[in-house]
Amino acid sequence: MNIKPADRLKHFPVYLFDALDQQKSEQEAKGVDVIDLSVGDPDRPTPKYVVETLREAVLNPDNHHYPSFKGLPAFRKAVAQWYKSQYGVDLDPNTEVMSVIGSKAGMSGLPLALLNPGETVLVPDPCYPAYLPGIVTAGGEVHFMPLFESNDFLPDLNDVPEEVRRRAKLMILNFPSNPTASICTLDYFKEVVAFAQKYEIIVAHDAPYSEMIFDGNRQPSFLEAPGAKEVGIEFHSMSKTFNMSGWRCAFAVGNATVIGALGKLKSNLDMGIFEPIQHAAIAALTGSMDFTHEICRVYQGRRDVLLQGLARLGWKPRKNPATFFVWTPVPEPGTPSGEFATKVLQNAGVLITPGAGFGKGGEGYVRIALTVEEDRMHEVVDRLEKAGLTYV
Numbered sequence: 500m501n502i503k504p505a506d507r508l509k510h511f512p513v514y515l516f517d518a519l520d521q522q523k524s525e526q527e528a529k530g531v532d533v534i535d536l537s538v539g540d541p542d543r544p545t546p547k548y549v550v551e552t553l554r555e556a557v558l559n560p561d562n563h564h565y566p567s568f569k570g571l572p573a574f575r576k577a578v579a580q581w582y583k584s585q586y587g588v589d590l591d592p593n594t595e596v597m598s599v600i601g602s603k604a605g606m607s608g609l610p611l612a613l614l615n616p617g618e619t620v621l622v623p624d625p626c627y628p629a630y631l632p633g634i635v636t637a638g639g640e641v642h643f644m645p646l647f648e649s650n651d652f653l654p655d656l657n658d659v660p661e662e663v664r665r666r667a668k669l670m671i672l673n674f675p676s677n678p679t680a681s682i683c684t685l686d687y688f689k690e691v692v693a694f695a696q697k698y699e700i701i702v703a704h705d706a707p708y709s710e711m712i713f714d715g716n717r718q719p720s721f722l723e724a725p726g727a728k729e730v731g732i733e734f735h736s737m738s739k740t741f742n743m744s745g746w747r748c749a750f751a752v753g754n755a756t757v758i759g760a761l762g763k764l765k766s767n768l769d770m771g772i773f774e775p776i777q778h779a780a781i782a783a784l785t786g787s788m789d790f791t792h793e794i795c796r797v798y799q800g801r802r803d804v805l806l807q808g809l810a811r812l813g814w815k816p817r818k819n820p821a822t823f824f825v826w827t828p829v830p831e832p833g834t835p836s837g838e839f840a841t842k843v844l845q846n847a848g849v850l851i852t853p854g855a856g857f858g859k860g861g862e863g864y865v866r867i868a869l870t871v872e873e874d875r876m877h878e879v880v881d882r883l884e885k886a887g888l889t890y891v
C-alpha cells in the first residue's frame with residue numbers, strides 16, 4: 500500500500516534538533532567524543548525533594564486516573580500563588596490558569612484554538628521553531644518581525660506595516676528569548692499592550708526562561724503590564740526553572756477567554772498531566788526558589804568561562820543577560836551559520852546550533868548552550884583553539 504501522509508506535513512521543516520542529532524551520530528560513529536551544546540535541555544537533575552514528592556504520589560492509586568485537562572485545583576492554586584510571589588500578579592486559579600504538557604505543546608496548540616484560515620500571526624524572527632507548525636496547521640499566515648542586535652533583539656512594533664497590524668489576530672513574543680537571549684522591560688510590555696488594544700491583537704508571551712537570569716537582571720512577566728490580562732496570556736514551564744524538561748509540565752495563565760479556548764481544544768485533543776507529576780510540581784512551586792537561584796549561578800559561571808575563552812580566540816560573543824544560550828555572530832564573516840556549525844563539529848567535535856535554524860533572521864549567528872560543566876566548557880575553548888577556529 501502506498502501510504503501518503505497529509506500534504507500539510509510537507510510545510511513542516513525537519514525538526515531542527517533531529518537534523519543536528521543525525522550529524523552528531525555520524526561523528527560519534529567515527530569515535531568522536533562530541534560535546535553537545537546544541538539542545539537547550541538542563542544537564543543537571545531535578546531537585547531531590549521534587550523527585551521524592553513524585554515517588555510518594557505515584558504510590559497512591561487515587562493518582563492513577565485520567566487527569567483533568569485543566570490541572571488539579573491544587574496545582575492551579577500553586578501556580579497562582581507562585582505568580583503572586585514572583586511577579587505580584589493576581590490570577591484566578593479557576594479561570595486564568597491551566598496546565599499544559601509543556602509550553603511547546605501550549606504554544607503550538609494555541610493557533611488552532613484562536614485562528615481562522617488566512618488570519619495573520621506576528622512572529623519574531625529568529626524564533627523558537629516550534630511556534631510555526633501550529634500556525635501552518637491552523638491555516639494562518641505568518642508576518643515575521645525581524646530582530647536586530649541594534650535594537651537589543653526586540654521586535655520593533657513601529658516596523659509592522661499598518662495593513663498588517665489591522666489584519667493580525669495574534670502576536671507571539673518570547674522573553675528571555677530563545678535564541679537571542681534578550682530580555683525586555685516592563686515599559687516594552689506596556690507598549691505591546693497599547694498596540695494590542697489598538698489593533699485588537701491577542702498576545703501570547705512564551706516565558707520559560709523568565710527565571711534563568713544573570714547579573715542581577717530581571718525579566719518582568721507580561722501580565723505585570725496594566726491591561727495585559729485583557730489582551731493575552733503567558734506560558735511558563737517547569738522545564739528550565741526546576742530542571743524538569745522530561746516531565747512535561749507547564750502552564751498557561753492570563754486572559755480567561757483565551758485560556759478557555761485553549762482548554763476547549765485541549766479537552767478534545769489531549770489529556771491533563773499525570774497527577775503525581777502535578778503533585779511534584781506543586782512541591783516545586785510552593786517551595787523555596789533557592790534551587791533555581793543556584794542553577795542560575797552555575798550557568799552564569801559557565802557563561803563567563805565560555806565568553807572569556809571565545810573573546811580570547813577573537814570571537815565577538817554577546818554577553819547574554821539570561822537563558823543558557825550564548826548567541827554569537829559567526830566569527831567568519833560571510834560563512835553561512837550551517838556551514839560554520841558543521842566546521843566546528845567536524846574540526847572540534849563540538850555541536851552548536853546554526854542561527855539559520857531559527858529563521859532567516861538568525862543567519863549570521865550561532866547559538867551555544869551552556870549545558871556542560873565548567874571543566875568541559877574550558878575543554879570546548881581548548882578544542883576550538885586547537886582546531887584553529889581563532890580570529891585574532
Ligand SMILES: Cc1ncc(COP(=O)(O)O)c(C=O)c1O
Nearest residue numbers: 539601602603627677736738749
Ligand atoms: C522558547 C521556548 N519555548 C518553549 C520551550 C519548550 O518548553 P517546554 O519544555 O515547557 O515544552 C522551549 C524549549 O527549549 C523554548 O526554548
